[in-house]
Structures are given as structure tokens and as C-alpha cells.
Amino acid sequence: MSAPANSANRAGRWWAPHAWLDGRWQDDVLLVSDSGGRWATVQAGVPCPPDAQKLAGPVLPGLVNAHSHAFQRAFAGLSERREHAGDDFWSWRDRMYRVAGAVTPDDVQAIATHLYRELLAGGYTHVCEFHYLQHQPDGAPHADPLAMSHALKAAAEDAGIGLTLLPVLYERAGFAQPALRQDQRRFHLDADGVWRAHQALAAQSHATFNAGVAVHSLRAAAPASVHRLAQLARGMDGPVHLHVAEQTAEVEDCLSATGRRPIEWLAAEGLLDPRWQLVHATHTVPAEIDAVARAGSAAVICPSTEANLGDGLADLPGWLDAGVGLAIGSDSHVTRSWTEELRWMEYGQRLLHRKRNLAAAPDLGQPATAARLWQLALDAGGRAAGQAAWGLRVGARADLLVIDTADAALVGVPGDHRLDALVFSSPGWPWREVMVAGRWVVQAHRARSTDPTAARFADVMDRLWRTDRP
Structure with a gap:
């Protein structure tokens, strides 16, 4: 039957x-x-x-989607025109903030429910939500400080997908900017606020829901705050996620501010351990990859978003040679299928190196590129979601x-x-x-x-974009 x-x-x-x-x-x-x-x-x-x-x-x-910003699904496909001399990650970010500043908890629930059903259709059965959209647009807390978190949790339950919710430490605009910009005010959460949110969410854990913590990036969090969160989370079972080295400007600013590259700084500060998931990790040097391998940490690669934003290409051969776990995520959700993420993880390397099947390892008995990338994403994805076991196993x-x-x-x-x-x-x-x-x-x-989910999503999109265009 x-x-x-x-x-x-x-x-x-x-x-x-x-x-x-x-x-x-x-x-x-x-x-x-x-x-x-x-x-x-x-x-x-x-x-x-x-x-x-x-x-x-x-x-x-099922596969874990190890990096998601659900609200950005409402921006997918709407930033693919260039009206000025240049366009890069930073100009895209400024336009994306217009969406971040406009959505309500009800909007986020409608967007996320629609997205999460798309992710299920794309072969993902669990998603790690890197959640920094916390407050009202003016930065004031909602009457329920976890209103946005509860909207995402309700969306996952409605769709039927598993969810790891990651409240994000986010407190400054850059290494040399100690405060947030006006259009970042609703993102603010200090280390103790992140930990309070984690504790409240972790108390609600069940078979398809759990919580970890995240640091937006080293540019968005002071060193003392990163250490404070690490101290609070010392005995936590859940994962720790962090955007790192996505853009060359971030690497250069980190070098200027600290004397070290981002991953180099994390390693030197003794922060890395097997719970840490380094999202993007696009611009690395071999010594940093070796440090990640020694610490047992992992990387989360988001090929479709990294291509869409012009981030660059991760050192896939270097990560593979070092034996570092590699999960995948759809990040800004320009695509919602793991097959496409794995395809572009390999294709980017083929274009760069002008060779084929770079991820295959016949000397290790792994001649099939897709199978090697899939198994890596399967194993690392379970870890990124804080799952003790993942896959078809008891x-x-x-x-x-x-x-x-x-x-x-x-x-x-x-x-x-x-x-x-x-x-x-x-x-x-x-x-x-x-x-x-x-x-x-x-x-x-x-x-x-x-059908009702798509209709609610369409209503939100109509309101967001009726009179405004990205």
C-alpha cells in the first residue's frame, strides 16, 4: 500500500x-x-x-537548512535591477532593511509559513532560523518581547517543519560604530537579552523545536559581548551560529580593528568549539581553516545567496581537505531547494578552477560528487540544528x-x-x-x-510592495 x-x-x-x-x-x-x-x-x-x-x-x-532569514523571502527576486553606478552586498542590505523595517509579527508568520512549506517541498525537513528581527520598527520592545520568535515558531508548526530558533546578539553597526543605525534599531539584543530569549524558548523544546544562540557578526558585536554570551552559554547543548568573513570589507575592517582576521580572532580568543557554526566563511586563509578543524567547529555554506549577493566563493577544497563539517543553508531564500544549493556549491568551484567534480574524492573511496556533498550536508546539518542524531538511524x-x-x-x-x-x-x-x-x-x-497560506503571503507582499519598490 x-x-x-x-x-x-x-x-x-x-x-x-x-x-x-x-x-x-x-x-x-x-x-x-x-x-x-x-x-x-x-x-x-x-x-x-x-x-x-x-x-x-x-x-x-530529510536535510537541515542550516541558515535562514525567513522575512527575507518577501524580498526574493525584488533586488535584481541596478539603477545606479554600482551594486553590491552593502547596497542590497540597505534595500533589504526596508522590508525588515516594515513587517509585523503577523506578516512574519505569514511569510515564514509560506516559506517553510516551500522548504519542505524542496527537501528540507528542519530549518535553523537566524533571528535578529526582534522589536518594533522604532526599537521599542513588543508587549510580548518574544512576539517575533513566537510568530516563527507558529509558522513552523503550521507548516510542519522542524525549527531551531537562534536569537541573535546584535548591538552595533560596525567595528568603528558603537551604536546601531536608525534602520537597525529593531535588531538590538545584548548578550544577556539573547540568553534570556534562549532560556524562554528552550523551555518550550519538543520533537520539532529547539533553540540555540547566535552572534550576528564580529562587526555587529563588541568583543566583550561575544565573550559574555559564550560564558552564559558554556553549558548549553544547543548550537552557536555566527556570520563570519562573508565580505572582504568585513575581513579588512576586522584586521584594522583587532589586528586579526575574523576566524583567526575567534580562534585566538579561545571561543571555537564543536557547537560553533561559521556561516558563509567565504574569505579564509589555510591557517583559519586548520584552526576550525582543530576546534571541531563547522561551516555553513549558502551558495545561492552568496552568488546572488556577489560574496565570493568559499575555499571548498580547503574545507574538504581539512575534514571540516559543511552544512548548507538558503539564507535569503532566492532558492528553496537543497539540490540547487549542492549543485552550485560544486559549480562555483568548477568555474573558478576550470575542472570538474572537485568535491569527489576517489582516493577516499568517494568518487561521486553529489553523494559526498550530500553526506557532508546531512551530517553537518544535524549538528548545526543541535540534534544528537540525524538521518535514517535509531x-x-x-x-x-x-x-x-x-x-x-x-x-x-x-x-x-x-x-x-x-x-x-x-x-x-x-x-x-x-x-x-x-x-x-x-x-x-x-x-x-x-492555499490559505499562499493567499496570506500574497496579501503581505501586496501591502509591502503596492506603493514601494526595492
């Missing part, structure tokens, strides 16, 4: 003809989830039991993707090349079903209750 119509059940028994276990495709896989929405049994080589529901195609684990959350082998990009593709085709063949609509914590959130290519 096919996947069940009832999306409310967590405990269940499923059987897949093929599934991605332990870094490779395996056959005849029995998957049993418990009442808490976690895998209790994952076993290959098992004939389909009569009481198991036979899945309609091969199965992959104890991990019961998330999965059912591949539609009738998708145009996959028809006739040999089974051992499915991941290659998913990443490098023409984009398609490959996820027939998506499960999160033992519940179906996408069935027959359709998310639950999408």
Missing part, C-alpha cells in the same frame, strides 16, 4: 525498496518510528512485513523524503546514480512525500493546506 493519508500519526511502520543508510543506498529497509516521532528501528535486508506501509519510492533522510527524528522516480529528471536513471541526477540533472519536483517526526507533511507532491 502507499503512504497513509493520516498526517497525525507519529508511531508507524514503513518499508522502502531502497534507502540511504550509512552513506550508501541499501535495499529492503524497514523503518519503525516510536510515539515520540523518532526512529526506533532502521534495518536493511528485510522483506516487507504484512503490517508495514510500503513506500512508493526510494527514501532519503534515535534520530523520523524524517524522510520519498523520491518520485517518475520525475522527468530521474526517469531511466540507474539506482546508484539517483543522487547524481537529483543534484546535477535538470531541476524537477522529485519529492513525492515528506515526513517530519513521523507525520506526513507533503503527500502526492502537495503540502497540507497550502
Whole structure:
């Protein structure tokens, strides 16, 4: 029989003809989830039991989207014109702030719900929300100081996606600017405020929700504040995220202010540990990569946004050679599919080095580029979300993707090349079903209750852009 119509059940028994276990495709896989929405049994080589529901195609684990600014979904596609002599990250940021200054908690919930359903359709089952949109536009707190956080949490619950919420330390406009700009006032949160928000959110943790902390960037937080937050979070189980070395101007300013490059400064200050997730890490030198590897920290690469903003290309060969974990994120959400992020992670390197399959490692027994990048993103993504276990393994959350082998990009593709085709063949609509914590959130290519969500999103977009254009 096919996947069940009832999306409310967590405990269940499923059987897949093929599934991605332990870094490779395996056959005849029995998957049993418990009442808490976690895998209790994952076993290959098992004939389909009569009481198991036979899945309609091969199965992959769900992937973590390790970096998101949900409100920026309302800006995607609306900054692709240049009216002046130059355009770069900083001019894009100024235009993006107009969206950040206009949205209400209700708007954010509508935008995020629409986005999170798109992410599910794109193969993500969990998202790490790097959340700095805290207050009212004038910087005054909402009556509920966590109103924006609660809007994001409600959106994730409505969509059915897992969420790691990361309140952000954000207190200055730059290394030489001790205060925030007027259009940044609603972002303000000091180290103690971040910790209070984390504590309140962590108290609400459940199977599909948890919390960590974040530092916006070294330019946006004074050294004493970064150390204060690190001290407060010393015993925290959750992750610590940080934008770092995204732009060359940030690196130059950090060198001028501290005498060190951003990642070099973090390492020298003894801040890095396995919880730290370095988002972008675009402009690095080998010594910094080595320091990250020694600390057991990881990087979060956002290829589509980094390309869209003209950030530059991360040193992918350097990160791979050092054995550093590499998660992926969709950041500003110009794309919402992990296959496209992995494709551009590799394609950027091909354009730069004028070679092919740079991420493959035949000397390590990993000749398939897509499989190596996918497994890295799978493992590192679970860590970035603060999950003790991730993937199709006992104890991990019961998330999965059912591949539609009738998708145009996959028809006739040999089974051992499915991941290659998913990443490098023409984009398609490959996820027939998506499960999160033992519940179906996408069935027959359709998310639950999408029409009202799209209508609310359209209403917000109309109000934002009716009289104003980016």
C-alpha cells in the first residue's frame, strides 16, 4: 500500500525498496518510528512485513537548512535591477532593511509559513532560523518581547517543519560604530537579552523545536559581548551560529580593528568549539581553516545567496581537505531547494578552477560528487540544528523524503546514480512525500493546506510592495 493519508500519526511502520543508510543506498529497509516521532528501528535486508506501509519510492533522510532569514523571502527576486553606478552586498542590505523595517509579527508568520512549506517541498525537513528581527520598527520592545520568535515558531508548526530558533546578539553597526543605525534599531539584543530569549524558548523544546544562540557578526558585536554570551552559554547543548568573513570589507575592517582576521580572532580568543557554526566563511586563509578543524567547529555554506549577493566563493577544497563539517543553508531564500544549493556549491568551484567534480574524492573511496556533498550536508546539518542524531538511524527524528522516480529528471536513471541526477540533472519536483517526526507533511507532491497560506503571503507582499519598490 502507499503512504497513509493520516498526517497525525507519529508511531508507524514503513518499508522502502531502497534507502540511504550509512552513506550508501541499501535495499529492503524497514523503518519503525516510536510515539515520540523518532526512529526506533532502521534495518536493511528485510522483506516487507504484512503490517508495514510500503513506500512508493526510494527514501532519503530529510536535510537541515542550516541558515535562514525567513522575512527575507518577501524580498526574493525584488533586488535584481541596478539603477545606479554600482551594486553590491552593502547596497542590497540597505534595500533589504526596508522590508525588515516594515513587517509585523503577523506578516512574519505569514511569510515564514509560506516559506517553510516551500522548504519542505524542496527537501528540507528542519530549518535553523537566524533571528535578529526582534522589536518594533522604532526599537521599542513588543508587549510580548518574544512576539517575533513566537510568530516563527507558529509558522513552523503550521507548516510542519522542524525549527531551531537562534536569537541573535546584535548591538552595533560596525567595528568603528558603537551604536546601531536608525534602520537597525529593531535588531538590538545584548548578550544577556539573547540568553534570556534562549532560556524562554528552550523551555518550550519538543520533537520539532529547539533553540540555540547566535552572534550576528564580529562587526555587529563588541568583543566583550561575544565573550559574555559564550560564558552564559558554556553549558548549553544547543548550537552557536555566527556570520563570519562573508565580505572582504568585513575581513579588512576586522584586521584594522583587532589586528586579526575574523576566524583567526575567534580562534585566538579561545571561543571555537564543536557547537560553533561559521556561516558563509567565504574569505579564509589555510591557517583559519586548520584552526576550525582543530576546534571541531563547522561551516555553513549558502551558495545561492552568496552568488546572488556577489560574496565570493568559499575555499571548498580547503574545507574538504581539512575534514571540516559543511552544512548548507538558503539564507535569503532566492532558492528553496537543497539540490540547487549542492549543485552550485560544486559549480562555483568548477568555474573558478576550470575542472570538474572537485568535491569527489576517489582516493577516499568517494568518487561521486553529489553523494559526498550530500553526506557532508546531512551530517553537518544535524549538528548545526543541535540534534544528537540525524538521518535514517535509531534515535534520530523520523524524517524522510520519498523520491518520485517518475520525475522527468530521474526517469531511466540507474539506482546508484539517483543522487547524481537529483543534484546535477535538470531541476524537477522529485519529492513525492515528506515526513517530519513521523507525520506526513507533503503527500502526492502537495503540502497540507497550502492555499490559505499562499493567499496570506500574497496579501503581505501586496501591502509591502503596492506603493514601494526595492
